[in-house]
Amino acid sequence: xxxxxATHNNGKxxxxxxxxANISVDLITLNDFPHIGEIPETGKTLLENAFIKAxxxxxxxxIPALADDTGLEIDALNGEPGVFSARxxxxxxxxxxxxxxxxxxLDGVRMEKRTAKFRTVIAFVGKDEKFHCEGYVNGLIVSKxxxxxxxxxxxxxxxxxxxxxxxxxxxxxxxxxxxxxxALRNFSKILEKQRNHKNVKI
Ligand code: IMP
Numbered sequence: 442x443x444x445x446x447a448t449h450n451n452g453k454x455x456x457x458x459x460x461x462a463n464i465s466v467d468l469i470t471l472n473d474f475p476h477i478g479e480i481p482e483t484g485k486t487l488l489e490n491a492f493i494k495a496x497x498x499x500x501x502x503x504i505p506a507l508a509d510d511t512g513l514e515i516d517a518l519n520g521e522p523g524v525f526s527a528r529x530x531x532x533x534x535x536x537x538x539x540x541x542x543x544x545x546x547l548d549g550v551r552m553e554k555r556t557a558k559f560r561t562v563i564a565f566v567g568k569d570e571k572f573h574c575e576g577y578v579n580g581l582i583v584s585k586x587x588x589x590x591x592x593x594x595x596x597x598x599x600x601x602x603x604x605x606x607x608x609x610x611x612x613x614x615x616x617x618x619x620x621x622x623x624a625l626r627n628f629s630k631i632l633e634k635q636r637n638h639k640n641v642k643i
Contacts, residue, residue: 574627
């Protein structure tokens with residue numbers, strides 16, 4: 442029983458493998474299918490993009506696929522970068538460039554107004570089944586990158602309860618509170634239910 446994680450992003454892969462370690466499936470990733478390149482995210486929403494990626498990978502591989510689409514939604518920027526999080530500073534922008542653009546747009550904004558949310562939508566596409574689930578976490582955007590762990594916007598996303606940015610958290614800590622960790626726990630629950638009640642072939 443195999444499940445392919447529809448991503449080449451090693452930051453996501455590490456978190457997903459960790460969060461899904463308790464479900465009895467063989468996890469493989471797009472790194473096992475080098476001929477499948479980046480899948481264009483042409484959707485207008487996280488939900489559309491998640492299904493675009495899961496459908497594409499299921500149809501290429503014939504293996505049930507799980508795709509994650511994630512956005513950082515900053516209140517003071519009217520929800521930006523949102524669905525454009527990967528390419529906020531340009532088509533092939535680096536994590537560094539995207540963080541720098543966010544920080545410069547928030548220049549002068551007081552800390553209490555720098556509220557933000559990470560949101561993840563997970564789409565699953567299998568032989569007889571399609572479903573999606575979500576997870577989110579609230580935080581603040583700090584004014585200076587802090588921490589070395591994680592990836593993407595983690596060094597500027599501060600989680601007040603732990604008084605740390607996501608890039609200062611260990612993998613387990615981030616998974617236990619993060620948008621992706623929550624979405625993946627929801628995914629595991631739904632999958633178990635589907636397997637028990639509908640005999641999903643995965
Ligand atoms: P994607 O479109 O879901 O691949 O992700 C959009 C962008 O959001 C990525 O390029 C990352 O920069 C960022 N991102 C996704 N997940 C996370 C996360 O867990 N922490 C920080 N940044 C993330």
